[in-house]
Amino acid sequence: MTHSRIQLLDEKTSRKIAAGEVVEKPAMVVKELVENAIDAGANEIIVDIKKGGKSLIRVTDNGSGIHYDDLPLVFERHATSKIRSIEDLYATQSLGFRGEALASISAVSQVELITMNKDATIGKKVVASGGHIQKVSEIGTVQGTTLHIRDLFFNTPARLKFLKSDQAEARAITELMSYLALSHPEIAFKYAVDDNRIFHTPGKGKISDVIFTVFEPMMLKGLYEINETSEHHTLSGYISRFDYTKGTRNYQLLFVNGRYVKSDLLKEVIQMAYKPYMMHNRYPVCILFLSIAPSDIDVNIHPAKTEIKFKDDGAVKQFIFTALKKAFNLYDQVPTATFTEKQVFRVEETEKAQIEAIQDMPLPKFPEMTSQMASQMATQIASQKPSQMTPPMSQRSNHTPSPYVPPVKPEAIDFSELTQFAQETIQLETLKPLEESIYEGLNYIGVYNQTYLIFEKETSLYLIDQHAAHEKILYESYMTAFSNHTLQSQMLLIPEVVELTTLEMEMFNEAQSTIEKMGFGLEVFGAQSIVIREIPSQMGIGMAKRMALAVLDGSVHVMDDVMAFKLAERACKAAIKAHDVLHDMEVVALLESLKGLNDPYTCPHGRPIIIRFALSEIERKFKRIL
Ligand SMILES: Nc1ncnc2c1ncn2[C@@H]1O[C@H](COP(=O)(O)OP(=O)(O)OP(=O)(O)O)[C@@H](O)[C@H]1O
Ligand SMILES: [Mg+2]
Numbered sequence: 001m002t003h004s005r006i007q008l009l010d011e012k013t014s015r016k017i018a019a020g021e022v023v024e025k026p027a028m029v030v031k032e033l034v035e036n037a038i039d040a041g042a043n044e045i046i047v048d049i050k051k052g053g054k055s056l057i058r059v060t061d062n063g064s065g066i067h068y069d070d071l072p073l074v075f076e077r078h079a080t081s082k083i084r085s086i087e088d089l090y091a092t093q094s095l096g097f098r099g100e101a102l103a104s105i106s107a108v109s110q111v112e113l114i115t116m117n118k119d120a121t122i123g124k125k126v127v128a129s130g131g132h133i134q135k136v137s138e139i140g141t142v143q144g145t146t147l148h149i150r151d152l153f154f155n156t157p158a159r160l161k162f163l164k165s166d167q168a169e170a171r172a173i174t175e176l177m178s179y180l181a182l183s184h185p186e187i188a189f190k191y192a193v194d195d196n197r198i199f200h201t202p203g204k205g206k207i208s209d210v211i212f213t214v215f216e217p218m219m220l221k222g223l224y225e226i227n228e229t230s231e232h233h234t235l236s237g238y239i240s241r242f243d244y245t246k247g248t249r250n251y252q253l254l255f256v257n258g259r260y261v262k263s264d265l266l267k268e269v270i271q272m273a274y275k276p277y278m279m280h281n282r283y284p285v286c287i288l289f290l291s292i293a294p295s296d297i298d299v300n301i302h303p304a305k306t307e308i309k310f311k312d313d314g315a316v317k318q319f320i321f322t323a324l325k326k327a328f329n330l331y332d333q334v335p336t337a338t339f340t341e342k343q344v345f346r347v348e349e350t351e352k353a354q355i356e357a358i359q360d361m362p363l364p365k366f367p368e369m370t371s372q373m374a375s376q377m378a379t380q381i382a383s384q385k386p387s388q389m390t391p392p393m394s395q396r397s398n399h400t401p402s403p404y405v406p407p408v409k410p411e412a413i414d415f416s417e418l419t420q421f422a423q424e425t426i427q428l429e430t431l432k433p434l435e436e437s438i439y440e441g442l443n444y445i446g447v448y449n450q451t452y453l454i455f456e457k458e459t460s461l462y463l464i465d466q467h468a469a470h471e472k473i474l475y476e477s478y479m480t481a482f483s484n485h486t487l488q489s490q491m492l493l494i495p496e497v498v499e500l501t502t503l504e505m506e507m508f509n510e511a512q513s514t515i516e517k518m519g520f521g522l523e524v525f526g527a528q529s530i531v532i533r534e535i536p537s538q539m540g541i542g543m544a545k546r547m548a549l550a551v552l553d554g555s556v557h558v559m560d561d562v563m564a565f566k567l568a569e570r571a572c573k574a575a576i577k578a579h580d581v582l583h584d585m586e587v588v589a590l591l592e593s594l595k596g597l598n599d600p601y602t603c604p605h606g607r608p609i610i611i612r613f614a615l616s617e618i619e620r621k622f623k624r625i626l
Pocket of ligand 1: 065
């Protein structure tokens with residue numbers, strides 16, 4: 001290898017290299033252009049792409065336009081009208097701040113910019129190639145800005161080679177567009193791929209409209225609203241009811257202060273909160289918007305990246321977790337059993353989940369799918385409650401409904417028609433806000449197999465697993481006693497001496513009263529040991545020792561987990577069993593206690609306590625209805 005001397009790169013080369021940092025792929029170009037449009041105050045943004053954005057990306061907005069004196073600077077690096085300090089980034093509405101994007105994009109493409117600001121009478125058109133303005137001319141146009149980006153990476157063949165297929169690049173853009181639309185429900189986004197409309201959002205400020213439009217319309221039927229505020233955070237959005245799941249986590253989205261962020265934290269919290277209610281390989285949809293003080297976000301993370309670091313992960317996790325758990329109890333979510341094979345054969349369910357995981361990939365949603373989905377939606381809704389519904393779309397246009405729509409160009413779907421559907425869909429919502437416990441108003445009918453208590457309420461039949469029910473009642477009462485420090489203690493026959501290190505001894509002096517509140521009786525015994533005389537009645541001496549040490553270690557949360565586990569075990573042992581014969585009075589007492597549960601659906605091990613059978617399901621089985 002020859003030793004090269006240091007040389008300054010020529011300007012063209014350095015521009016191209018710099019460009020690579022901002023624009024690696026077409027989706028990043030779209031992101032920059034749309035963010036500029038948002039910054040310009042547009043309330044309508046039209047995005048068209050061709051060949052996955054490789055041959056054309058066109059973004060049109062009705063925003064402020066660019067001041068003509070600024071035009072010569074637009075493609076210069078570090079030229080920005082939005083200077084902000086980095087610290088302000090998550091607080092301000094301004095998405096751009098580097099003055100980098102257009103310079104980078106224009107360095108690797110052919111750009112045509114048309115703009116007009118509100119005071120001007122005629123627009124300007126700027127043509128640039130490889131970062132240099134070729135021509136400026138006048139043009140008749142309306143207020144706002146349009147950017148045409150053609151032949152992306154024409155002068156950087158290496159980068160061009162790294163691009164994925166047109167479909168894959170289009171999919172990435174569609175995904176991005178759906179996130180942008182969700183984060184700005186007040187902006188109408190019109191998005192098309194290769195001249196086929198993918199979605200038009202109405203821009204009326206309603207998240208539900210956007211979910212309806214960018215994902216499948218029926219999704220809203222399985223979701224409900226969540227709203228929670230604490231001193232430092234606000235959370236809103238839509239979450240799955242227990243019976244609405246997907247085969248992928250792709251619909252678990254977090255927006256922080258109005259921006260989409262990739263978040264493992266969110267997926268973890270959702271997993272924790274929903275775990276007891278989800279079948280294997282099934283995942284809830286959660287589209288959540290978190291507001292948090294910008295000072296609680298670590299700004300050292302590169303702002304262009306969608307990853308985010310919270311100063312206090314634990315607090316955010318705890319807040320979202322509690323909000324979800326609270327929201328779970330807002331609605332009646334008793335699982336309704338069906339007699340369909342899907343429920344009976346769980347193996348098949350799992351396989352199906354895997355297949356769906358692939359099919360479920362949210363994007364791209366190409367037009368033939370849109371019309372197919374529209375027709376599916378129409379038939380589905382129609383089959384549910386024909387009398388209350390507006391006729392399905394296919395009938396409105398005097399066509400016989402057909403389950404299969406050949407993949408042709410979509411018949412134009414009128415958006416107003418779709419929003420109307422959205423509203424109807426939401427009204428059809430079977431989740432009723434819960435005003436009382438789900439156990440209220442159940443009439444006891446009898447017992448089946450000396451295990452399942454049978455009840456009826458309105459038109460539904462309910463089965464309650466007597467063991468799971470009692471187990472949960474005991475468990476919650478133990479947990480309450482534990483957190484109120486009123487757990488009973490048991491005196492040890494032979495007190496246990498525990499040797500401690502000097503450090504532990506110091507910790508002990510600080511923590512003694514805390515540990516005693518948990519049901520321990522302890523005394524100092526010499527310089528380096530303590531004696532345990534009493535332990536919480538729920539545990540053996542081995543466990544008690546370990547727990548006491550955990551507290552000394554400062555890992556109190558370990559103690560909580562261990563305790564929850566031990567208490568569940570204890571509740572299971574103490575609870576009435578399957579096949580125990582209950583008197584009617586006992587059933588009544590059990591039902592009364594069930595009404596007081598905080599988390600009424602599952603036993604501490606996650607199995608359901610109560611299941612509902614809908615009359616329609618039973619009648620269908622008896623062929624009274626089809
Ligand atoms: N659609 C638009 N409407 C109005 N002004 C625009 C538009 N696009 C770009 N501009 C103007 O051009 C400038 C340069 O845009 P560019 O995207 O390169 O930089 P930026 O948005 O300031 O910062 P960043 O590099 O972080 O995106 C902006 O500061 C803005 O003044
Ligand atoms: Mg910008």
